[in-house]
Structure formats: C-alpha cells, structure tokens
Amino acid sequence: MDWQGQKLAEHLMQILLLAFAVVAFATGYIMGSFQMMILIYAGGVVLTTLVTVPNWPFFNRHPLKWLDPSEAEKHPKPQLAVNSKKKSVKKN
Amino acid sequence: MARDSGIWQNSFIFISVDFNFSLRPKIKRQQLQQRQGTKTGKKKKMHSFGYRANALLTFAVTILALMCAIASLSDNLNTPSPSAQIEILNINWFQKQPHGNDEVSLTLNITADLQSLFTWNTKQLFIFVAAEYETPKNALNQVSLWDAIIPAKEFAKFSIHTSNKYRFIDQGHNLRSKEFNLTLHWHVMPKTGKMFANKIVMSGYRLPEDYR
Numbered sequence: 001m002d003w004q005g006q007k008l009a010e011h012l013m014q015i016l017l018l019a020f021a022v023v024a025f026a027t028g029y030i031m032g033s034f035q036m037m038i039l040i041y042a043g044g045v046v047l048t049t050l051v052t053v054p055n056w057p058f059f060n061r062h063p064l065k066w067l068d069p070s071e072a073e074k075h076p077k078p079q080l081a082v083n084s085k086k087k088s089v090k091k092n
Numbered sequence: 093m094a095r096d097s098g099i100w101q102n103s104f105i106f107i108s109v110d111f112n113f114s115l116r117p118k119i120k121r122q123q124l125q126q127r128q129g130t131k132t133g134k135k136k137k138m139h140s141f142g143y144r145a146n147a148l149l150t151f152a153v154t155i156l157a158l159m160c161a162i163a164s165l166s167d168n169l170n171t172p173s174p175s176a177q178i179e180i181l182n183i184n185w186f187q188k189q190p191h192g193n194d195e196v197s198l199t200l201n202i203t204a205d206l207q208s209l210f211t212w213n214t215k216q217l218f219i220f221v222a223a224e225y226e227t228p229k230n231a232l233n234q235v236s237l238w239d240a241i242i243p244a245k246e247f248a249k250f251s252i253h254t255s256n257k258y259r260f261i262d263q264g265h266n267l268r269s270k271e272f273n274l275t276l277h278w279h280v281m282p283k284t285g286k287m288f289a290n291k292i293v294m295s296g297y298r299l300p301e302d303y304r
Contacts, residue, residue, distance in 0.1 A: 006139050013148050021155045029166065032212040034283050041159070045152045053144045 005059030013052040020044025163213050164285020170211045176204035176276045176292050178221065184255065186267070186304045194267040196260045196299060200238065202276070203251040209280050210245040217242040218279040223260060224293075225272035235260050237274075269301040 001009065020041055028037025067075075139147075184197040202221060209217060220239035227233055237256040242248050277291040 001138065003136065003138075009144060010139075010147070013144070014151065017148070017152055017155055021159055025159050025162065028163075029212065034163070034212055037159070037163075041156065045148075048152075049145070049148060053141065053148060055141070 001055055001059045002062045002064050004062045009052045009059055013048055016048040016051065017044065020048070160284035164282060167211050167213055167280075167282060167285065167288070170208075172208040174204070174206045174209055174278070174292065176202070176206075176294070178202050178274045178276065178294055180274075180297060181253070183300060183304070186300060186302075188265055188303055189261070192265060194262040194265045196267060197255060198237070198260065199253070199255045200274075201251070201253050202238070204249070204276060206242065206248040206278060207245050209278065210248060211280075211282075213282045213284065215281050215283045216244075217248065218281060220277050222275050222277060223272050223297075224275055225267075225270050227262070227264065227266040229264065229266075233262070234275075235262075267299050268303070270299045272297050272299070 021044070024037045024040035024044065027040055028034055179201040180198055181201050182199040184199060186196050187194070189195055200221070204219075206217060206219070218239065218241055221237045222234045223237055224232060224234050236258055237260055238254060239257065240252075273293050273295040274297055275291050275293045277289065280288040
C-alpha cells in the first residue's frame, strides 16, 4: 500500500462498518427479528474485511518512490550503540 | 571467561537486530524525499496487514456493543397491556403436618394474555404465581405455587388448569381462614440488555376455617 491508500483503507473500513450497522439495526427493528440484524451485520463485517484488509492494487495508486540501490549504498544503515549493550549483559 | 562474554555480546546484538527488523512496522528509512516533505517532522508508519485486521475487528465489536445497547433501550418504547385471571377451582386438602406447619393443595385455573410484553429483543418470558398473606410473625409471606417459561409470543395467551407445582407450606399454623392474594409475576428476559419485571395482584381469596 501507499500513504493515500492506507488513508483510504482506514476511512473505507469505518464508513462501511457504520453503514452496515445502521442498515442492520433498521432492518432488524422493522422486521422485528434480532437474528436478521446479527446476520446482516456479520455479512457486513466479512465484506468489509475482504475490501479493506488485503493489499488490493487500488490502494497503491500513488506508489512510493524507493531509492536506487546505487544511492542507497552512499547512505549506510546506522550502527547500533555497542556500549549500552555491554552494560546490560554485565549486570546479569 | 572474557571470550565467553564476547560471544554473548555478539549474539545479544544479533538477536536485538533481528527483533527490530521483524516486529516493528516498516519505517521507510530510504525515503529521503518523503522525510524532507513532512512539515511537522512526525514519522509516518505504514500499517501492516495485522494492524488493519486488528483495527477492523476492534471497531466491529465496539459497534456491535453499541447496537445491542440501543436495542435494549428500544425496549422502553414498548407499552405493554397484559391481563390475567386466576380461579381456585378446588382445595384438594388442607392439613397440619407432623412438625406443626400447615399445608394446602389447590387446583388453579390460570388464564392470561401476555402477548403485548414480547418485543423483538425478547428471548423468553418467565412467569410465576405466588400466594401472598400476612401472619403475626411476618408482615409479608410469599409462597411460589407455579411457574412457567414462555418462549415465544404465540404461547403467551393461554388458559391452564393445574394443581400447584410447588407445595404451599406455611411457617407455622396460620393458614386457617386466611385471606390471601394471588400474584402473577413476570420477568421479560431480553436477548441483550435490561430485564423488566412486573406483576398483577389479584386479591380476595380465602382459605377454609378447618383442616380437611
């Protein structure tokens, strides 16, 4: 995913879940059936999971620009501080 | 010993390096362009699959809890109008037990229409008939005579002819020519939320003067 896609996924999840909750409650109340409300909501949760959780291509429409490998070599990974680790081992 | 500590240090560092790389969300250290672009200087984190799944599940369960709370509140909109009559058809026997307590056996005819108590959020209705009377020792005695569970609206309008399911025994021997009320209590048990309980009091019943 990319940043826009991540934002879209999060918004989509919230709006879809809320919409399904409202529809489920209204249907259950009007039909007088608690089971109908739960079934519609469960279906909605499954649908929302399928739409927002996997890494679909439409979440990656503004792909991130990665550095070339040649550029990356000029900026090496920072080294971890060795001294602090020595102290914690000695205490044990 | 020096050698040993050296090995431990290296393996410790190795393990900590691995830990950082596998469990933290991916930080784009190579996105120099992006870093320069952010005005607040705050690091953005990419949400992983697990993060999204967890967020979705938590949000879904929270909304489910809210829906159930609203469903329970909607029960208050219901205005029930139940009705009931109880007739004592026969007093089968009225005895004094060896230990001194009175006991009565009755045959009752219970007629009731409790359909208006059911809502979409009702699982079942628990009803029971209690005899209430006063004695010198206690201001109120309640003895449960019969109960039933009504699972659905269709069964809520009924007329039943039965002897008392539970024994009507007094604490003492106060029941001769005793006036008592028969009360029909009901508990509306919901699918989610608050349980409502109420009753209808029917008065004017009296036990005979002598043992039979």
